[in-house]
Amino acid sequence: MALADRWLLPEGIKELLPPQARQAELMRRRLLDLYNTWGYELVMPPLVEHLESLLTGTGRDLDLNTFKITDRISGHALGIRADITPQVARIDAHRLRTEGASRLCYCGSIVHTHPAHMLASRNPLQAGAELYGHAGLDSDVEVIALMLETLHLAGVNESLTLDLGHVGPFRALVRQAGLTQEQKDQFIELLQRKAMPEIEAFIATLSLDDALHQQLAMLPRLHGTLDVLGRARECFTHPDACQAVEYLMQLAERVQQRYPEVRCYVDLAELRGYHYHTGVVFAAYTPSYGQALAKGGRYDEIGQDFGRARPATGFSTDLSTLIDLSGLTAQSEPAVLAPAVPEDTSLQQAVRDLRQQGVRVIQMLEGLPVPDSCDRQLQKQGDEWQIKPL
Numbered sequence: 571m572a573l574a575d576r577w578l579l580p581e582g583i584k585e586l587l588p589p590q591a592r593q594a595e596l597m598r599r600r601l602l603d604l605y606n607t608w609g610y611e612l613v614m615p616p617l618v619e620h621l622e623s624l625l626t627g628t629g630r631d632l633d634l635n636t637f638k639i640t641d642r643i644s645g646h647a648l649g650i651r652a653d654i655t656p657q658v659a660r661i662d663a664h665r666l667r668t669e670g671a672s673r674l675c676y677c678g679s680i681v682h683t684h685p686a687h688m689l690a691s692r693n694p695l696q697a698g699a700e701l702y703g704h705a706g707l708d709s710d711v712e713v714i715a716l717m718l719e720t721l722h723l724a725g726v727n728e729s730l731t732l733d734l735g736h737v738g739p740f741r742a743l744v745r746q747a748g749l750t751q752e753q754k755d756q757f758i759e760l761l762q763r764k765a766m767p768e769i770e771a772f773i774a775t776l777s778l779d780d781a782l783h784q785q786l787a788m789l790p791r792l793h794g795t796l797d798v799l800g801r802a803r804e805c806f807t808h809p810d811a812c813q814a815v816e817y818l819m820q821l822a823e824r825v826q827q828r829y830p831e832v833r834c835y836v837d838l839a840e841l842r843g844y845h846y847h848t849g850v851v852f853a854a855y856t857p858s859y860g861q862a863l864a865k866g867g868r869y870d871e872i873g874q875d876f877g878r879a880r881p882a883t884g885f886s887t888d889l890s891t892l893i894d895l896s897g898l899t900a901q902s903e904p905a906v907l908a909p910a911v912p913e914d915t916s917l918q919q920a921v922r923d924l925r926q927q928g929v930r931v932i933q934m935l936e937g938l939p940v941p942d943s944c945d946r947q948l949q950k951q952g953d954e955w956q957i958k959p960l
Contacts, residue, residue, distance in 0.1 A: 590900045598697065615651070624636060626875040654676050707821055714885070769790055798836045846872075851868075916950075917948065946960055
């Protein structure tokens with residue numbers, strides 16, 4: 571690398587400078603305070619762990635997105651986390667071992683080997699919340715509600731769309747069809763692209779009865795408003811698929827009771843994180859941004875390889891994206907200028923008192939210009955120091 575290029579960051583890696591960095595920190599505090607009011611305890615997992623721990627079980631979907639390094643002390647393979655959820659699952663399984671519900675939240679940096687999409691950075695600041703120990707509507711509704719409250723608190727005031735899906739129908743149909751792993755992977759790839767002619771050609775190669783053939787062909791067409799669930803209920807015959815549809819109907823009804831302004835959209839062919847999720851999947855969108863603002867779902871098997879499989883549901887979001895979409899403009903916080911008179915004990919006491927009150931005070935340095943952020947100054951009036959316009 572040439573000397574002139576050493577200050578450049580790797581492609582897709584971003585940093586926050588003043589005043590954006592402070593804005594991000596204030597947003598982080600607001601979100602963590604929100605999660606605290608809902609009873610979620612903060613955890614701070616390490617940036618680096620043993621690779622096997624980061625990629626255990628459902629975490630293997632992160633393999634290609636995880637940076638691998640070697641520990642010079644032990645010689646073991648380590649990974650730089652690409653998602654915090656597997657770490658939180660490890661904490662719930664081995665470090666806390668809570669009986670009953672465990673509510674955990676986090677906010678920290680993650681690193682990706684490649685960006686999730688064209689608008690994404692490779693080092694997002696991931697914030698999220700997860701609920702362990704309860705399987706059912708109540709916990710899914712709580713997590714979705716907290717996700718929506720996160721977006722509202724972040725200042726995302728545009729209309730929101732909640733995208734709902736469920737891996738249950740797909741799993742039931744491919745199990746009934748007896749697809750091999752290779753066929754299943756091919757079908758997932760076609761569904762993700764909504765490649766209808768290729769999907770129809772693929773299904774035609776399978777030896778299936780007419781009813782199952784029709785259900786598989788119908789799966790990629792089951793997306794749209796909540797009316798889609800009524801069509802799905804009439805289409806599916808497998809009990810597990812029908813149960814998943816009923817679950818989504820109840821979930822959507824309860825969410826809309828609490829958030830009637832949020833539009834619900836259903837896509838039963840949405841298999842994002844198929845190997846990761848075990849039930850409902852959800853994501854929040856807004857018209858001005860082409861990707862999900864926040865996403866999550868149910869992943870009941872995530873702790874199994876840690877020796878304690880518990881029901882789990884949660885969501886995550888990128889703090890930097892929320893700041894960009896909130897409409898907030900980063901501005902330097904105004905400060906009070908204190909003169910350079912270090913031997914004046916009354917001045918130092920006045921500065922200390924102001925800082926304890928939360929006032930930003932910058933001490934003047936001899937020979938340097940006045941900082942741009944200073945709009946007031948301390949002046950001595952008699953025996954007292956008072957704040958005056960600069």
